[in-house]
Amino acid sequence: MIGVTTTPTTTGGPPRSPARRRRVDSLLVLCVLLIAAMVWQDRVVAALDAPALRTGSTVFVAVCVQAMPFLALGVLISGMIAAFVPASALRRVLPRNTAAAVGVAGMAGLALPGCECASVPVARRLMQQGVPPAVALAFLLAAPAVNPVVLVATAVAFPGEPAMVLARFLGSLATAVVTGWLWVRIGRAEWIAERALRRIVPRPGASRWAVFAETARHDLVEAGGFLVLGGLTAAVLNVAVPASWVTSLAGQVALGVVVMAVLAVVLALCSEADAFVAASLSALPLLPRLVFLVVGPAVDVKLVALQAGTFGRAFAVRFAPLTFLVAVVCGVVAGLLVLGGAR
Known part of the structure; x- marks a missing residue:
């Protein structure tokens, strides 16, 4: 009798699961990068010693370090509004007429000593408390x-x-008031992301301090990443824009206004420090430097990144160009009326 060896088949049985592939995660990528840095250490050090990279890293750190304290201040105020200020109180303080409320919000900017990073989470919280978007945005700019x-x-x-x-x-x-009035006319509710208007629902029985802490933590984590992204963009653009372009604008008022307005968007300086940068550009007339100071706090690359992360991309691509145009016009008009023109 001849024995026959048979091999098992899968016919009629359960299908055999394919071999599981290892997923490439962030930890694996980090390990590979660290090993590569150790192997090519000399080349990495030489590459990082480039002047442009040193300048860019300095600008990146400066933007983030300047803005982070004011961003923290903004999220603290945002948490206090969410925890301790009822929506009914805000509605009683603001005029019922939205156009008049925009003017009040613009003047209310005198009460918050901070930079543009601080105003974004506060404006978001005002919207969540029932304040009309145009009013909150006027405060954001002022x-x-x-x-x-x-x-x-x-x-x-x-x-x-x-x-x-x-x-x-x-x-x-x-700039703040006119942009707010224009947003009353042309703004659409669907341009603002739903997440920006969604209030954080506290746990049942949570105290007001717990609501304050949770709101502040949520806003800081969400806005901090976009601040870093904006700082990185500002650093790259600072290195890419030659300084000789600015010094060549002496005596060219109209071109100087345009270039300084664009430069204000690119440099992304803190509003507490931009005046000293403008004062150092003594070769330029006062009018372009004034436009630089008006445009900078209203729209720059880090602020656009924060607004896109907070209110959505559809909002940012509409609000930023509108604000830029209004700021340039208002800066020029204020300069012609107060400074006496192009000197």
């Missing part, structure tokens, strides 16, 4: 530009030009 700290810094940076303080105040306040 707070970093017309507060006492910024005005005093401008006076110190331009000791021989006291009119610059008045011109900056009027141009920035007009």
Whole structure:
């Protein structure tokens, strides 16, 4: 009798699961990068020693370090509004007429000494408390530009030009109010992401301090990543824009206004420090430097990144160009009225 060896088949049985592939996760990528850095250490050190990279890293750290304290201040105020200020109180304080409320919100910017990073989470929280978006956005633009700290810094940076303080105040306040009024007319609710208007629901029985802590933590984690992204963008653009472009604008007022407006968006300076940068550009007339000071706190790359992360991309691509145009026009008009033109 001849024995026959048979091999098992899968016919009629359960299908055999394929071999499981290892997923490439962030830890594996980090390990590979660390090993590569150790192997090619000399080349990595030589590459990181490039002047452009050193300049870019300095700008990146400066933007983040300057903005982070004010961002933290903003999320603390945001948490306090969510925990301790009922929506009914805000509705009682603001005028029922939205156009009038925009003007009140613009003047309320005098009360919050912070930069533009601080105003974004506060504006979001105001919307969640029932404040009309145009009113909250007017406050967002006014707070970093017309507060006492910024005005005093401008006076110190331009000791021989006291009119610059008045011109900056009027141009920035007009930018906030006019943009708010325009948003009343052309703004659409669907442009603002639903997550921006969704309130954080506290746990049943949670205290107000627990609501404050959870709201502040949520806003800081969400906005911090976009601040880093904006700082990285500002660093790259700072390195890419030659300094000689600015010095070549002496005596060219119209071109200077355009270039300084774009430069304000690119450099992404804190509103408490931008006056000293503008004062150092003494070769330029006052009018382009004023436009630089009006545009910067209203729209720059880090602020656009924060707005896109907070209110959604559809909002940012509409609000940023509108704000830029209004800020340039208001800055020029304020300069012509207060500074006497192009000097």
